[in-house]
Amino acid sequence: MSKTMKISESLIEIAKPYAEAQHRSVPKQIEHWARLGKAAEENPELSIVFIQNSILALAEEKAGMATPYSFGE
Template structure:
């Protein structure tokens, strides 16, 4: 469901620029920032960059994942 929301013009312009760079819609960029913010608040011990990369990896799904191979078990 979409809901109109008023935001500051400066935030909108920042979201527009970042959305263009990351190939997202402006709404999608703001939603992404909101998810990072919520996840960071829910997990204050984790660095924000880690949270961001985790959300990106989860969105990519398992098809782009590299299997984990513990050291010493390379056959």
């Protein structure tokens, strides 16, 4: 389900270089920021780097790139 949303031109302009650097579209970059912001608000005790790495780990697991961790080895 796709909905149209009005996003300010200033936010779009700010997102452009970040999107290009991360090989994302501008809308995907803004979605990424929204996902990070939501997670940060829900978990104020966690650093943004930890949240970013957690999102990456979930995406890697979903893509079948996860490997089991062996404790004590």
